[in-house]
Amino acid sequence: KSLSRIAEQNPTINAITTVCAEQARRRAEYVDSLSEKEKQALPLCGIPVAVKDNICTKDVPTTCSSRMLAEYIPPYNAHVVERLEAAGAIVVGKASMDEFAMGSSNETSFFGPVKNPRNTDVVPGGSSGGSAAAVAADMVPLALGSDTGGSIRQPASHCGVVGLKPTYGRVSRYGLVAFASSFDQIGPLAQRVEDASLLLSVIAGEDRRDSTNAARAYKHERPETRGDFSNVTVGVPKEYFSHEVSSEVAARIETVIETLRHGGARITEVSLPNVSHAIAAYYVLATAEASSNLARFDGVKYGFRADESGDLARMYCATRREGFGEEVRRRILLGTYVLSSGYYDAYYLQAAKVRTLIKQDFSRAFETCDLLLSPVTPSPAFPVGEKISDPLEMYLTDIFTVSANLAGIPGIAIPAGTAGELPVGAQLMAADWDEKMLLSVGAALH
Numbered sequence: 001k002s003l004s005r006i007a008e009q010n011p012t013i014n015a016i017t018t019v020c021a022e023q024a025r026r027r028a029e030y031v032d033s034l035s036e037k038e039k040q041a042l043p044l045c046g047i048p049v050a051v052k053d054n055i056c057t058k059d060v061p062t063t064c065s066s067r068m069l070a071e072y073i074p075p076y077n078a079h080v081v082e083r084l085e086a087a088g089a090i091v092v093g094k095a096s097m098d099e100f101a102m103g104s105s106n107e108t109s110f111f112g113p114v115k116n117p118r119n120t121d122v123v124p125g126g127s128s129g130g131s132a133a134a135v136a137a138d139m140v141p142l143a144l145g146s147d148t149g150g151s152i153r154q155p156a157s158h159c160g161v162v163g164l165k166p167t168y169g170r171v172s173r174y175g176l177v178a179f180a181s182s183f184d185q186i187g188p189l190a191q192r193v194e195d196a197s198l199l200l201s202v203i204a205g206e207d208r209r210d211s212t213n214a215a216r217a218y219k220h221e222r223p224e225t226r227g228d229f230s231n232v233t234v235g236v237p238k239e240y241f242s243h244e245v246s247s248e249v250a251a252r253i254e255t256v257i258e259t260l261r262h263g264g265a266r267i268t269e270v271s272l273p274n275v276s277h278a279i280a281a282y283y284v285l286a287t288a289e290a291s292s293n294l295a296r297f298d299g300v301k302y303g304f305r306a307d308e309s310g311d312l313a314r315m316y317c318a319t320r321r322e323g324f325g326e327e328v329r330r331r332i333l334l335g336t337y338v339l340s341s342g343y344y345d346a347y348y349l350q351a352a353k354v355r356t357l358i359k360q361d362f363s364r365a366f367e368t369c370d371l372l373l374s375p376v377t378p379s380p381a382f383p384v385g386e387k388i389s390d391p392l393e394m395y396l397t398d399i400f401t402v403s404a405n406l407a408g409i410p411g412i413a414i415p416a417g418t419a420g421e422l423p424v425g426a427q428l429m430a431a432d433w434d435e436k437m438l439l440s441v442g443a444a445l446h
């Protein structure tokens with residue numbers, strides 16, 4: 001069913017870069033051949049899943065939506081893919097993304113833009129736009145994305161689905177093509193909060209192959225109390241409402257606050273004094289890490305090599321010039337600049353200090369609150385083409401999401417109604433390792 005939905009929808013939506021038809025059929029046959037008892041032991045038995053195309057899949061292209069890796073076929077599975085298979089899930093396709101996960105609109109994919117299934121004139125968000133669109137268009141009930149500065153939550157919000165960024169260290173990054181290693185986390189996208197919780201329980205936990213993995217499993221439980229929030233204190237950061245939040249988004253967040261209050265939650269205003277510097281700090285640190293991580297793509301070890309008959313240095317240059325798109329090259333240049341001698345102290349070190357201050361702001365807020373509530377994005381999804389030629393405008397759309405990555409804390413985007421026909425999402429953030437709280441309150445709200 002999933003494969004036929006993809007065949008029907010993908011020509012317009014363009015969410016899937018590689019359809020794994022053969023592999024999926026073989027897996028489905030295998031799962032079918034199991035005994036009833038064996039099937040019951042598999043939490044995702046026979047469930048189709050789309051996997052973002054920066055997550056390695058054995059014998060299936062893993063392109064990062066880049067010319068650089070357009071023909072790269074990994075010889076191994078990422079940790080999360082091993083977990084999916086062990087849980088009985090069926091990987092039906094690789095989901096398109098912004099090139100190397102850099103972007104917020106899915107317009108920078110080498111394979112063309114992804115369309116928002118709710119309205120094809122607006123962007124689906126990014127960088128996990130293919131994952132969000134595949135779930136929203138009902139091609140798959142579940143997808144995996146990666147979130148470095150909002151790339152799961154922002155497209156989930158724009159497509160009207162649920163997206164969770166787990167605590168840094170919760171899910172192994174083994175087999176995830178690195179963008180900014182101190183920020184990257186893999187997480188679930190789903191139509192329902194409960195399904196996101198189930199998928200998280202499958203992918204979370206110990207893996208020695210990622211040295212930042214904290215070996216903390218997550219146990220999925222059916223939330224018992226629907227709509228009773230009497231033990232929950234929700235902080236509303238005042239800084240997040242003085243920015244240019246559109247009136248439609250502000251109105252939807254107000255409704256969420258009302259629902260929480262109605263269910264007995266204590267709502268309190270909190271202050272995160274340093275988050276106004278979050279975007280600046282993020283784009284210094286993330287580009288610095290990216291410039292180093294992407295150094296490996298040189299035409300020798302992986303993927304694309306330019307047709308350049310000169311010496312080695314010229315081959316490197318031509319490969320990187322032709323293999324990477326404009327946004328990726330911009331980030332590599334920026335990152336190299338902020339790490340270069342003489343600028344390191346002025347930019348990188350300052351940004352690292354700001355990161356610590358932001359982390360402290362959140363720790364202080366969570367001394368009195370269980371959750372923080374904010375918009376996911378300042379406005380609903382914007383028209384295709386509107387921001388693509390203005391990188392700074394594009395970066396600013398991440399204003400509410402990057403802080404959770406700077407601090408390492410978990411955050412979830414849940415659908416909170418619509419503005420016209422466009423979905424609006426609400427973001428809940430929790431203290432480190434408190435996905436349980438996020439998911440149980442999220443499930444009751446959705």
Ligand code: GLN
Pocket residue numbers: 101102103104126127146147148149150151152179286398
């Ligand atoms: N939009 C942000 C960026 O371009 C976030 C990307 C991400 O989370 N992968 O860096």
